[in-house]
Amino acid sequence: MGATNGHTLYLGTNDGLYLAEPGARGYAARLVGFEGQGGFRAPVVVDCDEPETLFTGTTTSGMFRSRDAGRTWDEINAGIVHKAIWSIAQDPRTGTLFVGTSPTNVFVSTDRGERWTACEGLEQLPTTKGWTGPVPPHVSRLKSIALTAEDPLAVYGAIEEGWAIRSLDGGKTWEQIDNGVDHDGHGVAVTSAEPDVVVASTGKGMFRSEDRGAHFAPANEGLEGRRYTSSPLVGHPDRPGLLLSAVTAAGPGSWRRRPEGGDSAFARSEDGGRTWTTSTEGLPQPCVTVPRGLAVAADDPDRWFAGMMDGTVWMSRDGARSFEKVLEGLPTVMSVTVAQA
Numbered sequence: 001m002g003a004t005n006g007h008t009l010y011l012g013t014n015d016g017l018y019l020a021e022p023g024a025r026g027y028a029a030r031l032v033g034f035e036g037q038g039g040f041r042a043p044v045v046v047d048c049d050e051p052e053t054l055f056t057g058t059t060t061s062g063m064f065r066s067r068d069a070g071r072t073w074d075e076i077n078a079g080i081v082h083k084a085i086w087s088i089a090q091d092p093r094t095g096t097l098f099v100g101t102s103p104t105n106v107f108v109s110t111d112r113g114e115r116w117t118a119c120e121g122l123e124q125l126p127t128t129k130g131w132t133g134p135v136p137p138h139v140s141r142l143k144s145i146a147l148t149a150e151d152p153l154a155v156y157g158a159i160e161e162g163w164a165i166r167s168l169d170g171g172k173t174w175e176q177i178d179n180g181v182d183h184d185g186h187g188v189a190v191t192s193a194e195p196d197v198v199v200a201s202t203g204k205g206m207f208r209s210e211d212r213g214a215h216f217a218p219a220n221e222g223l224e225g226r227r228y229t230s231s232p233l234v235g236h237p238d239r240p241g242l243l244l245s246a247v248t249a250a251g252p253g254s255w256r257r258r259p260e261g262g263d264s265a266f267a268r269s270e271d272g273g274r275t276w277t278t279s280t281e282g283l284p285q286p287c288v289t290v291p292r293g294l295a296v297a298a299d300d301p302d303r304w305f306a307g308m309m310d311g312t313v314w315m316s317r318d319g320a321r322s323f324e325k326v327l328e329g330l331p332t333v334m335s336v337t338v339a340q341a
Helices: 126-130
Strands: 008-013 016-023 026-033 054-058 062-066 084-090 097-102 106-109 141-148 151-160 164-167 175-177 185-190 198-202 205-209 243-248 265-269 277-279 291-297 300-308 313-316 324-327 333-340
Touching (some): 008 054, 008 300, 054 084, 151 198, 164 198
Parallel strands (some): 084 141, 141 185
Antiparallel strands (some): 054 062, 084 097, 151 164, 185 198, 198 205, 243 265, 300 313, 313 324
């Protein structure tokens, strides 16, 4: 592990939230709290106007806010019924927060988390009878929320397991979008290059829509042999059309049974999800461990970070074409946030 000259990271693990800071020989991490509170699935959100203000959510205790860059935290669950938090997004223009939960619902706050309003129409969709979960008691979870700068009222979500959803009026009303997309939804993204294009990552690869999610079609060119998506689907506003995710050669049921584990790789698209290339450069061969967290630096679209199930963190300096290990010894890393240089 070499010098990083890097960024501060917030790492959500299956037992606590860590702050990682760069040094001459990689990163050093320290626990900032939340041990024994169910772990983290959603990346920490750094407030769009106040970088000292952070929002995070655990899978058992709901939402929390820090006003001092993570030194202290306050619970902010007024109005949140389901306290298993799986996704968080903030509109950078208004500061409005959207939180996705298990059981699947969306809660919205317009005052930095002081109060939350449930999107009641979402739970009333007739298709909820088809929502389930991968593990007992088989409860679905809203694993991803995507907003788009080109349409401030558009909100998209991916449900594990329940296809995808969208709202075109800022969360007031919702639609199930399930035409041509796999049932096992993992991630959703909209690129700035084509605001009508929605890309969904699933347990059976990538799917792409050119009409804001009304119809999807498989988009797996370049993913031969690895189609299970294990990390968020992430883009960068300064690189229109760029998308990145992690993919494995088998689903979670096989990761611990097979000697090659996930046989993981990173999947990159530069054309808005039409085609993909995969890379394992710098990773162990095969890469037994599985990437779960994935994030890009806002000020450097070539600097990516990935958190792994084996408690390691990896960094790319070349736009996710290759990775190097910069941190180890943590609990399973489930989410990564790049805070600042």
